[in-house]
Amino acid sequence: MGRNLQSGERLRPVDLARGHGLSAQAVRNYEEDGILPAAGRTAHGYRVYTPLHARALAAFLALVPGHGHRTAAAIMRAVNEGADDEAFRLIDASHAQLLEDRRTLEAVEAALRDLAPVAVSEPGGVFIGVLARRLGVRPATLRKWERAGLVRPGRDPVTGYRVYDEAAVRDARLVGQLRRGGYLLERIAPLISQVRAAGGVEPLGGVLREWRGRLAVRGRALLAGAAELEGYVRARERAAGAQG
Structure with a gap:
């Protein structure tokens, strides 16, 4: 975000958007889609965001490279709705797909070696x-x-x-x-x-190396997304505890 956010700080949509190269409208759209928790409102109806919303946005954007936009959005909606089991299921499914893709690549490499x-x-x-x-x-x-x-x-x-x-x-x-x-x-x-x-078959060596490289990038992206999501989940728990 480029700022040292303090607990309870009030943020505008543009404040969340600026650090990620997004528009303020994109942030509002993410809230409407349930990717961000619902924002508070001022007496004049303006949205008021907090550092918790900033953590949610960072988590979502970190999830996208590994899971894709649709699954990342579904994960965030599940977390925001308190449906943690559904969020974990979606995360597990992405890891399972990556494993299956690795097995496919290995089968292709083996088939080509034998050909x-x-x-x-x-x-x-x-x-x-x-x-x-x-x-x-x-x-x-x-x-x-x-x-x-x-x-x-x-x-x-x-x-x-x-x-x-x-x-x-x-x-x-x-x-x-x-x-x-x-x-x-x-x-x-x-x-x-x-x-x-x-x-x-012979020119496929480069294709297979690129394929393996893309799988490695996805694996790292899943790790990065998990770290950001864990930070957001912990922040939500702290916020809920403070309100309780």
Whole structure:
């Protein structure tokens, strides 16, 4: 906030907003949304905030990077309504999602390590039955992956049969690796899109490093948000004790 706030100090919306690069209207909106506790009013109807509101605003803004705006707002509303169990559930869900994302990244990295480059020796590619035998799946499974957009075979110009070139074989092998790891098709689709955008598996090293870096940033953000929220919860408890 850039100020040494004292207990009982009266603050205007602009006082809360200034230290965070927000507008006074944004602060008023946060109060109306329940992110901040209800403000007092002067005899002329002007809002009066306190250091407790400043702690609430700081907590909310610290929660956003790790939880996202919607969940951070829900956490603050739950705390302000005294529904601590709901707030903790929402926090736990964000941590669980981060853990699941880490496991997905690890599965992807493992699948790519096991995916040694294999050239298609047959001119023009391989037919569905040949590829199905190589992967240990049924042709129907390959057709299902195709309908999900995960594998894109071409067509033989004479027979109209599906033909899988090197890129299609690569995608099918990667899908097979991840399916054996227990991942659903909808979870695999974003990775296949990244492989295609990168032009193959090899350039994905940088993508995976960036992915791991983003997870680390989220983890630190969750810690920072928890610290600010704990400070706000303690301030609320002190304020309630003083009023009691």
